[in-house]
Amino acid sequence: MxxxxxxxxxxxxxxxxxxxxxxxxxxxxxxxxxxxxxxxxxxxxxxxxxxxxxxxxxxxxxxxxxxxxxxxxxxxxxxxxxxxxxxxxxxxxxxxxxxxxxxxxxxxxxxxxxxxxxxxxxxxxVPAGQGAMAAVLGMERGALHAVCEEVSGAGNPVQLANMNCPGQIVISGSAEGVKLAGEKAKAAGAKRVLPLNVSGPFHSSxxxxxxxxxxxxxxxxxxxxxxxxxxxxxxxxxxxxxxxxxxxxxxxxxxxxxxxxxxxxxxxxxxxxxxxxxxxxxxxxxxxxxxxxxxxxxxxxxxxxxxxxxxxxxx
CATH class of the missing domain: 3.40.366.10 (Malonyl-Coenzyme A Acyl Carrier Protein, domain 2)
Known part of the structure; x- marks a missing residue:
């Protein structure tokens, strides 16, 4: 069994x-x-x-x-x-x-x-509207982590928040950080970036x-x-x-x-x-x-x- x-x-x-x-x-x-x-x-x-x-x-x-x-x-x-x-x-x-x-x-x-x-x-x-989360589909964890590090390093905190399953990772952070990381992820080959309807940047710094x-x-x-x-x-x-x-x-x-x-x-x-x-x-x-x-x-x-x-x- x-x-x-x-x-x-x-x-x-x-x-x-x-x-x-x-x-x-x-x-x-x-x-x-x-x-x-x-x-x-x-x-x-x-x-x-x-x-x-x-x-x-x-x-x-x-x-x-x-x-x-x-x-x-x-x-x-x-x-x-x-x-x-x-x-x-x-x-x-x-x-x-x-x-x-x-x-x-x-x-x-x-x-x-x-x-x-x-x-x-x-x-x-985090005051409403200042944080965000988005699901990134079809991107490898290491590559997405590198994107988040780059955006955070430029002063807009964003990080990997939920490793849900292969090809589905949620990112979380400042509204601007999530937006920029989403754009860079798409440019780097992510299939889709879906903003989540949540009230804050959960599981982020x-x-x-x-x-x-x-x-x-x-x-x-x-x-x-x-x-x-x-x-x-x-x-x-x-x-x-x-x-x-x-x-x-x-x-x-x-x-x-x-x-x-x-x-x-x-x-x-x-x-x-x-x-x-x-x-x-x-x-x-x-x-x-x-x-x-x-x-x-x-x-x-x-x-x-x-x-x-x-x-x-x-x-």
Whole structure:
């Protein structure tokens, strides 16, 4: 039997209505939404279920909303099958917090408060309009890195932010830096450059103020050793002791997300099944472009897909 990894989505996977049906069908899922509302002091569940979308899209709301919707799916799974065998957890950016909750390193209520603050700090770090992100398609990592170094060296900071999958890299930095790097990337042979609809230059050096503030918030919560290895974004290697987990989360705000490397490393460790737990199917799409063709990739976000997974006998 091959190994199984659970992966959790990050920002961009949210949609109005996420988790609503599941919370009506699963007591465990409903309790997670109730805990989130109580921990945050406002109805996050209503925002997830009913919107409005503009409000759900605000980073300070999106982050706790996706975490809550993802952990609700996880708990609904555990409610049906308590003895699931999972070998690794990982999450894309914000999704790393869902992974740490899954591994018992963070309590859900602590995690939801931390990511709410993380979202606020990230929104505050760079005034609206001054930062940007863009997806660069069809360019090799080293060549794009060289372009970013050149533009940054001329005074417009921009860097590689998300190594999502072969041929898809997100760059992040000052609005001018991202624009210039995009133009140079195209001139150097990139197929397409797509500006992203985000509120800030995430995973760039411009996020350092947010990372510094996050450090003091994490110092106030209890972090345990992970019961199952969590593969960290910043290193694409497993973290399990509390100190390393905290360091990774602080670094992660201003450092690139090594998603392609993370999936490759898990494949090398013998993972043959990836289960995306939470809203959307973004990660499943990326993993298809990274993992070998015979890899089993499943997305679980509602009772139907959850039942299908449990009936499939892979857990």
């Amino acid at each position: 091959g190994k199984v990894a659970f992966v959790f989505p990050g920002q961009g996977s949210q949609f109005v209505g996420m988790g609503q049906a599941l919370s009506q069908q699963s007591d465990a899922a409903r309790r997670i939404f109730e805990q989130a509302d109580e921990a945050l002091g406002f109805s996050l569940s209503r925002l997830c279920f009913e919107g409005p979308e503009e409000e759900l899209r605000l980073t300070a709301n999106t982050q706790p909303a996706i975490l809550t919707a993802s952990v609700a799916v996880l708990e609904a799974l555990r409610e049906k099958k308590a003895d699931m065998k999972v070998d690794f957890y990982a999450g894309h950016s914000l999704g790393e917090y869902s992974a740490l909750v899954a591994a018992g390193a963070l309590s859900f209520t602590d995690a939801v408060k931390v990511v709410r603050a993380r979202g606020q700090f990230m929104e505050e770090a 411009l996020m350092q103020p947010a990372a510094d503030k996050l450090q003091s918030v994490l110092a106030e919560v209890s972090v345990q050793a992970a019961s199952v290895p969590v593969v960290a974004n910043v290193s694409a290697r497993p973290v399990s002791d509390a100190g390393t987990i905290v360091d990774s989360l602080i670094q992660q705000v201003a450092a690139p997300v090594l998603w392609e490397d993370t999936i490759q490393w898990m494949v090398e460790q013998g993972v043959t099944t990836f289960v995306e737990v939470g809203p959307g199917k973004v990660l499943a799409g990326l993993i298809k472009k990274i993992a070998p063709a015979e890899t089993k990739i499943v997305s679980v976000q509602d009772m139907e897909s959850l039942t299908e997974l449990l009936n499939g006998g892979i857990l």
